Amino acid sequence: MNETRLQRHVRSPGRGLAFMLLGIPATLAGLWFITVISMITSFIGVLLFPSATMLMRTQLDAYRTRINKWTNVKIERPYLPEPPEEPGLNGIVKRFVRLLTDPATWRDYLWVVADPVVVIFTAALPGLLILYGLWGYALATFAGGMIGHYGGSDWYTWIHIDGGYDRDPERIASTVVVATVCIAAGFAIAPKMMAVYGRWGKVILGPTRKSELALRVRHLTETRSEAVDASAAELRRIERDLHDGAQARLVAMGMTLGAIEHLLDKDPEKARFLLAETRASSAKALHELRDLVRGIHPPVLADRGIGDAVKALALDHPLKTEVTADLPARPEPPVESAAYFAVSEILTNAAKHSGASRVWVDLRYENGMLRITVTDDGRGGATMEGGTGLRGIERRIGTFDGVLALSSPVGGPTIVTMELPCALSSPKTSPS
Incomplete structure (x- = not known):
């Protein structure tokens, strides 16, 4: 679900601190990894290396999941596909060599070493500023007086916290002003710092050119x-x-x-x-x-394009269906056909399972993508596994590098969004 600008500003500081805390298990996994590396001269290092690498990958998958969820940066898993495991000593050695020579293994370790520093100056910085501001309020209200009472001495930026602090209104007011500025700055810069952190994550945790090509070959094969x-x-x-x-x-x-x-x-x-x-x-x-x-291949699809073809589907649909099509020209015929049958199946599912009274279909072309959104006002609760056919639709459009996203909270509404990369091949023949 898309967040509002205010929600991003409010939530980003906490998320940045969560990234900093993720560094604790990741650092422990990195320490175990480098310990195993030091044992590679003995056979026990060869035996332990795959499990240590997989442990580190599991920890870094947590980063990828959260970066994908909390920022506009999308990071794919960069690891080269593993062939079937071979039995015996030969299989162990081959897997060790394969993981050792995979560039993503060493980029993962680079992340584990560098991220504890980088996160402090990017994603976690707004949260730390807010915490520092809250500490300033605590000093101004009660903690500063306690520090002075027990003979302590501290500094809050340039403000000296000592025995006379709680009797000096000017220093207390300065503390409140600095604390307020820190908190305001933390919330203000939080989304930008998260975006910077996301780009840093994409550089290190994303696929290299070699693994990108290997993953692409695997995807095309599937x-x-x-x-x-x-x-x-x-x-x-x-x-x-x-x-x-x-x-x-x-x-x-x-x-x-x-x-x-x-x-x-x-x-x-x-x-x-x-x-x-x-x-x-x-x-x-x-x-x-x-x-x-x-x-x-419906004649209306061949003659008039997907916009009018989906409108024809809507006319025959048992639910009240509104179609909005904003397509400056027609997509290529194979993409049009896949999109048409995907929409047809989603509409059929809505009629059978959703309990909805109305359906809205929106088709538009943006940034080289045919984007289709189907929304119903039913009871929600749809899943990709519940026999709804959505997994089959995902496979159908996956042939064209298309993606499908589902949002269906209990109580509704259900929103199915599909994006298919394509070029527009011919002008539309009728207004949409």
């Missing part, structure tokens, strides 16, 4: 396999629909026409009756073929 499976399933569906529907009717029509041929002279009345049945069967077969064609 999506290609899923696309092939989906295509095979679609072909089987088309074959089944033809076999059970139009083909069966056409065979029956052929047999009926054969019977009519023999009855024309003997029983014209019955032949006329069979001809009427055959005409009705031909109409049904034509209707089934049209439905089948619509399921493969």
Whole structure:
């Protein structure tokens, strides 16, 4: 859920301090890692190295998760995909070498060493300023007098805290002013400091060029396999629909026409009756073929583009559906088709499972992305695993490097957002 500007200013200082506290387990994991490195000359170091590396990766995944959630910077896991584990000594040595030579391993260690310093001057700085301001208020109200009473001496910026502090209104007022400035500055700079920290995280914790390419190859391999499976399933569906529907009717029509041929002279009345049945069967077969064609690639999608095609879906939908389309031109046909069927399935899910009365569909093209948002006013509680088909939609658009995000708190509303990178290939043929 998007935060308001005020919410970011209020929440960012605490999040920055949380990043600083994350450094404690990360530093311990880093110490264990470097201890194992020192033992590599013995075989025990080789045995322990993979587990020490995985422990460090687990700790740094916590950073990636929070940076992705709390900043506008998105960081992917940079680790090279691991092949199937080989048994025996040879497998142990190969895995050790693979992890040792993975650049991400050493970038993780660099983070563990450098981040405790960097975080203090970036993400945690606003929170520390606020805490320092609160300490100033404490000094001005009671702590300063206690320090002086027990013979202590301290400094708050340039303000001396000693035995006469609680009897000096000027120093107390200066303390309050400095404390207020610290707190105000902490809240004011917090989002910017979080953004700086996010960029630092992307530089160190993000994928290198080598791992980026390897991850890209793995993603393309997975999506290609899923696309092939989906295509095979679609072909089987088309074959089944033809076999059970139009083909069966056409065979029956052929047999009926054969019977009519023999009855024309003997029983014209019955032949006329069979001809009427055959005409009705031909109409049904034509209707089934049209439905089948619509399921493969709807004519309205081919002729008028996805904006009007989704509006046509809305007209036939049982719920009241509003469609807003702001597309300066048409996306490429494969992307259009994937987006259309994804929207169609989401609308079907909304009608079956959401308990909604209204649905809103918004299509627009921004920054090289076809962005589609489907919102319903139902009871919410949808998940990616609950048999809703959203995981299948995610796989469908994943073939085009598309992403799907779901927001569905209990009580609603449910918001499904899809983004598909694409170029606009031809001007739209009708206003949207």
